[in-house]
Amino acid sequence: MTRELTIQQVAEATGLSVHALRYYEKVGLLAPIQRAANGHRRYSVEDVAWLEFLVRLRTTGMSIQQVLAFANLVRENPHDVRERRLLLEAHRDKVKQNLEELAHHLQVIELKIEHYQELEAKGESDRNCIFWNDYLKQALESEA
Numbered sequence: 001m002t003r004e005l006t007i008q009q010v011a012e013a014t015g016l017s018v019h020a021l022r023y024y025e026k027v028g029l030l031a032p033i034q035r036a037a038n039g040h041r042r043y044s045v046e047d048v049a050w051l052e053f054l055v056r057l058r059t060t061g062m063s064i065q066q067v068l069a070f071a072n073l074v075r076e077n078p079h080d081v082r083e084r085r086l087l088l089e090a091h092r093d094k095v096k097q098n099l100e101e102l103a104h105h106l107q108v109i110e111l112k113i114e115h116y117q118e119l120e121a122k123g124e125s126d127r128n129c130i131f132w133n134d135y136l137k138q139a140l141e142s143e144a
Contacts, residue, residue: 004034004042014051021051027064029054029071060095111139 011018021041024030030050033041057067066087073084115135119126 003045005048007041010043010048013048014055016051016055027068029068031075061098062091111136
């Protein structure tokens with residue numbers, strides 16, 4: 001027997017709001033959810049696994065439209081995975097690019113923290129940010 005979950009239980013399990021779950025079903029990100037005799041939604045374990053994947057796609061920056069395109073590909077032609085793979089590869093490449101950009105931004109933040117630590121140790125202030133640009137250039141060049 002398959003375990004059925006209420007919308008509240010699925011919201012807690014996925015981190016999505018009840019409103020978002022209803023919206024996901026309404027726009028077609030989810031196939032129509034089974035209903036109990038009283039009309040309340042009853043989600044399967046498979047529905048939750050699908051939602052968890054959709055949440056990962058959204059969390060990594062995939063738009064609702066792209067996620068919907070992916071969901072439609074899954075439903076319309078479950079045996080043809082090529083287009084789904086291509087869509088996910090393109091998204092993966094964007095995520096990797098974002099990670100590289102974030103890593104660079106983090107590096108600059110770390111350098112600014114080091115700069116402030118040096119100023120604190122010397123008892124100096126950071127009155128003129130022109131010197132920060134020189135500091136940043138030297139720090140990045142020394143790491144290269």
